[in-house]
Amino acid sequence: MASIARKNLLEDIPRFIVAQAGIMFAVSLVTIQVGILDGFGRSTVRLIEQSDADIWVGAKEMLHLDVTLPIPLERLIQARKVTGVKHAEALMSRQAVWLDSSDRIVPVRVWGFNPSGRLFGNGMVSKGSLETLKEPYSFITDRSNLATLNLKQVGDIGKIVPFRAKLTGLSEDTQSMASSTSLFASLENANAFGGGNNSSLNCTIDGGQVECLNPSQSFNGSKAQTAASSPRRLNLADPISYVLVEVEPGQDLAKLKQQLEAALPGTRAHTKEEIADITRAYWQQRTGVGFILGLGATVGVVVGMVVVSQILYSSVSDHIKEFGTLKAMGASDWVIYGVITEQALWMAILGYIPSMAFCFALGAWTVAAKGIVILITPATAIAVFGVTVVMCVGSALFAIQKVTHVDPAIVFKA
Amino acid sequence: MTASQINITEFIKSSERSVSTARESSVAHLGALERVRTKAVVAKGVEMTFQSGVESSLVLQGVDLEIPYGEIQLLMGPSGSGKTTFLSILAGILTPTAGTVHLLGQEITQMSKDELSKFRLKNIGFIFQGFNLFPALTAAENVEVALRMKGIKGSAAKREAQDLLYQVGLSNRVNYLPRDLSGGQKQRVAIARALAGNPRLIMADEPTASLDSHSGHTVIELLRDLAKESNRTVLIVTHDPRLIDVADRVTYLEDGILKN
Ligand SMILES: Nc1ncnc2c1ncn2[C@@H]1O[C@H](COP(=O)(O)OP(=O)(O)OP(=O)(O)O)[C@@H](O)[C@H]1O
Ligand SMILES: [Mg+2]
Numbered sequence: 001m002a003s004i005a006r007k008n009l010l011e012d013i014p015r016f017i018v019a020q021a022g023i024m025f026a027v028s029l030v031t032i033q034v035g036i037l038d039g040f041g042r043s044t045v046r047l048i049e050q051s052d053a054d055i056w057v058g059a060k061e062m063l064h065l066d067v068t069l070p071i072p073l074e075r076l077i078q079a080r081k082v083t084g085v086k087h088a089e090a091l092m093s094r095q096a097v098w099l100d101s102s103d104r105i106v107p108v109r110v111w112g113f114n115p116s117g118r119l120f121g122n123g124m125v126s127k128g129s130l131e132t133l134k135e136p137y138s139f140i141t142d143r144s145n146l147a148t149l150n151l152k153q154v155g156d157i158g159k160i161v162p163f164r165a166k167l168t169g170l171s172e173d174t175q176s177m178a179s180s181t182s183l184f185a186s187l188e189n190a191n192a193f194g195g196g197n198n199s200s201l202n203c204t205i206d207g208g209q210v211e212c213l214n215p216s217q218s219f220n221g222s223k224a225q226t227a228a229s230s231p232r233r234l235n236l237a238d239p240i241s242y243v244l245v246e247v248e249p250g251q252d253l254a255k256l257k258q259q260l261e262a263a264l265p266g267t268r269a270h271t272k273e274e275i276a277d278i279t280r281a282y283w284q285q286r287t288g289v290g291f292i293l294g295l296g297a298t299v300g301v302v303v304g305m306v307v308v309s310q311i312l313y314s315s316v317s318d319h320i321k322e323f324g325t326l327k328a329m330g331a332s333d334w335v336i337y338g339v340i341t342e343q344a345l346w347m348a349i350l351g352y353i354p355s356m357a358f359c360f361a362l363g364a365w366t367v368a369a370k371g372i373v374i375l376i377t378p379a380t381a382i383a384v385f386g387v388t389v390v391m392c393v394g395s396a397l398f399a400i401q402k403v404t405h406v407d408p409a410i411v412f413k414a
Numbered sequence: 415m416t417a418s419q420i421n422i423t424e425f426i427k428s429s430e431r432s433v434s435t436a437r438e439s440s441v442a443h444l445g446a447l448e449r450v451r452t453k454a455v456v457a458k459g460v461e462m463t464f465q466s467g468v469e470s471s472l473v474l475q476g477v478d479l480e481i482p483y484g485e486i487q488l489l490m491g492p493s494g495s496g497k498t499t500f501l502s503i504l505a506g507i508l509t510p511t512a513g514t515v516h517l518l519g520q521e522i523t524q525m526s527k528d529e530l531s532k533f534r535l536k537n538i539g540f541i542f543q544g545f546n547l548f549p550a551l552t553a554a555e556n557v558e559v560a561l562r563m564k565g566i567k568g569s570a571a572k573r574e575a576q577d578l579l580y581q582v583g584l585s586n587r588v589n590y591l592p593r594d595l596s597g598g599q600k601q602r603v604a605i606a607r608a609l610a611g612n613p614r615l616i617m618a619d620e621p622t623a624s625l626d627s628h629s630g631h632t633v634i635e636l637l638r639d640l641a642k643e644s645n646r647t648v649l650i651v652t653h654d655p656r657l658i659d660v661a662d663r664v665t666y667l668e669d670g671i672l673k674n
Contacts, residue, residue, distance in 0.1 A: 004551065011550040322548050324546075329535065329563065412502060412543070
């Protein structure tokens with residue numbers, strides 16, 4: 001069946017290409033902005049999502065995952081006594097400074113957890129294993145952080161000031177785009193890296209830098225690492241950040257949260273979803289990132305509308321006599337709106353498909369090259385398609401307006 | 415004779431007069447109705463004034479025209495005399511400032527815009543000097559568009575389009591785009607399109623003006639055949655004297671007035 005809309009669309013190929021380029025620009029811009037926002041939001045809660053804890057108990061002052069006050073390790077013991085708690089583990093977050101082999105410093109956040117536990121870190125390691133974190137002064141980090149830390153491979157050594165520290169594994173998809181470079185270590189190592197181990201250290205000032213090593217600790221020599229070289233064990237007063245709780249099956253989460261808060265002074269309990277929402281919302285809304293990316297997406301839609309209406313208008317103007325002929329022959333206005341709308345829909349579809357392909361390809365590249373996730377969820381893909389259709393059909397209104405006012409008498413003008 | 419008697423006689427006389435005028439006018443009315451029924455086209459007192467800014471120009475000054483069913487009517491006259499304007503009014507594309515037009519027994523000057531569109535779609539086929547084909551569509555597709563608008567869809571429309579193109583002698587040009595056809599071939603596609611849905615009226619404005627004499631001749635023969643074979647009424651506005659031979663009647667329009 002002959003489609004006037006499709007034929008008119010393809011009649012002038014250069015114009016068609018310009019139109020599609022405009023639509024692709026708009027669609028890609030919108031998709032990338034939304035995708036970055038989603039990817040950004042997702043990255044800020046990856047640590048929460050990958051954890052198997054049902055409830056996160058933190059200081060009652062907690063602002064979001066990364067910003068909270070310490071609570072004593074004692075809370076872990078208290079939590080284990082609450083009925084309904086099947087299992088509980090400690091999670092510690094400490095600020096530290098990384099010093100690379102060329103003396104550049106990088107602020108880092110060290111997450112301390114129990115490598116033999118079951119609530120944190122399982123499944124996030126892509127190279128090496130969590131077991132290696134039991135070695136003194138070892139850590140793993142996200143693959144995408146290698147360049148930042150000026151490390152090349154597992155086994156490389158740098159300094160978490162003032163300690164020499166060894167990279168024993170790599171994790172995948174664990175770095176929040178909002179926070180400083182994350183390192184993962186055992187509770188004891190993290191405590192040491194965070195400055196909680198100083199009493200048993202042998203520190204020297206070497207070339208203006210503090211270097212702390214236990215006498216027997218050596219990464220250069222082949223001497224076995226003895227218990228004495230290890231960071232000290234934690235005591236009940238040592239600060240941690242969260243108690244991760246796995247609940248007994250069939251527990252009422254809301255009630256258990258209350259019981260935990262009652263049993264653990266100065267704390268607030270959040271379900272996994274709650275702490276994820278708080279954290280994601282903080283980064284997306286309170287920081288203005290959402291606004292800025294939303295602005296970019298709006299610009300995309302506006303540019304797209306301008307391009308599409310311009311192209312449709314000029315296409316309709318070129319064919320105005322044909323539309324006049326249709327009207328003279330007795331076509332109702334709706335037939336003509338139908339033709340223009342169909343043309344707009346084709347432009348939307350033919351602009352959307354390559355744009356999405358482009359965005360997925362771009363997303364794959366940014367993850368590989370920069371560790372930046374452009375998250376295109378099915379919901380985003382559908383919503384962007386909706387926006388594209390609305391954009392194109394909305395732009396058709398200008399053209400429709402022109403045809404509505406065409407005088408069918410023009411058909412007799414030679 | 416008293417004043418009252420005079421009054422009474424006067425009254426009787428005047429009543430007789432008024433009765434007879436009424437009778438005359440109703441006879442005239444019946445005559446008009448009769449004409450409307452028996453003529454394909456009846457235009458009465460058609461006036462057209464174009465208003466552009468403060469200037470207004472009276473293009474048609476009360477034109478009457480009747481075309482019997484099945485005849486070819488030629489409308490000739492100098493440039494600017496209002497031929498196209500009159501044709502547009504007869505086709506219901508322009509609304510006259512005064513006067514009435516009946517087509518196939520229906521008063522189109524009373525119809526709404528939508529009713530007019532439907533009437534044109536069903537009953538009138540158009541042929542234009544500039545062909546007005548869709549350049550992006552092939553010959554067959556151009557005809558199909560008209561067929562589809564008239565409710566003939568799918569493979570039936572395809573078959574019908576082939577058939578109409580065969581009738582105008584273009585069965586070997588079915589899939590040609592207009593730019594690959596000669597002027598005469600384009601006009602024949604336009605004629606095939608005008609025949610889509612088998613309308614009873616064909617209205618053509620200068621159908622041969624853009625054609626050389628040979629293609630003009632083919633188109634003229636085609637117009638004559640399609641009128642005579644299926645008892646269509648054809649109104650042709652033209653400057654082309656060759657068309658006089660095929661016409662049943664010729665009317666001249668000059669300065670907004672018809673002359674036979
Ligand atoms: N839309 C309009 N507005 C104002 N004036 C108009 C309009 N259309 C036609 N006219 C005027 O009406 C007159 C008759 O025009 P029309 O096109 O009917 O002439 P025509 O007899 O068909 O001429 P031609 O043989 O050159 O085609 C002309 O003077 C023209 O300028
Ligand atoms: Mg004319």
